Amino acid sequence: MKRLALFVPLVIFIGMGILFWIGLGKEDKSVLPSPLIGKAFPQFILNTVESGESTNHLPQEPVLVNVWATWCPTCKAEHQFLNKLAAEGISIVGINYKDDTFKAKQWLKAYGNPYLFNISDPDGQLGLELGVYGAPETFLVDSQGIIRAKHVGDLNADVWQKMAADFEAMK
């Protein structure tokens, strides 16, 4: 019995080691679960980047809502993929987050415009409503305006493989 007790620290050590190992292997911890999934897209009245006219609704179809900015390097990285998705016929609405409209227009001219239109959110109000904490972030919004999924970070082929099913499910 006494002898067996000597192994207790080792067992605890191994147990903790396993726990930490699982923790290390987990997906990026900087990604937080969003409480907005299943809720309505927040209301807004903001101007579009393209025409400067006021808008207050998303198109009534399944859309990708992509939060981006010209100051965000990862947004540049994912832009080509967004162009590709748009070419495949997927509707994407942009939110130009805490950015300068002039710079945004130049960006769209230089790298192509995959967006149906862009909502200009210079003060980040809509971003705050959406719980945005770093661009790029991408939401899936169905035709009823309900948020179905959210992805934080670079949108690429691997991520889209997982999201595509959610997107198809909204149709």
Place this chain on the structure above:
Amino acid sequence: MKLISLLFSVLLFSLPAQAVVEGYKYQFDNEQDDERFAALVKDLRCPKCQNQDLADSNAPVASDMREKVYDMMQAGKSDDEIVGYMVDRYGDFVHYTPPVSSQTYLLWFGPLLVFIFGLIVLIVIRRGQKQPPLPLSEEEQARLQALKNKADS
């Protein structure tokens, strides 16, 4: 010397009622609101830089959130309403005091479990120690006596 220390203490107490972070930005009419603001930004966590509270963080999103806390306070919202607003958008993560739910049982009651475990270990060890030593057998008694005699001589 006395004058200097007097001047110094006057200076200390004359600091206007304002929050620590970006103090120039968030001025309140009264001390209570000032303290409320300071407590709120300490109790809310920055979603971008996860080991900092809103008061400490320089991230743009933290700045926006402070602004929102200030605006909501000016609009007469209660602390619960303000924290609720943030939790609705950023999740329980942003609140340093998460609610008790099935997901947070381990967080809330884990320490108690560890304490109980420690208590059990302690009791088991104490029990083992409390057993009184067995009385010596006759043979042992004799040996003891022999040893004693040897020591005396």
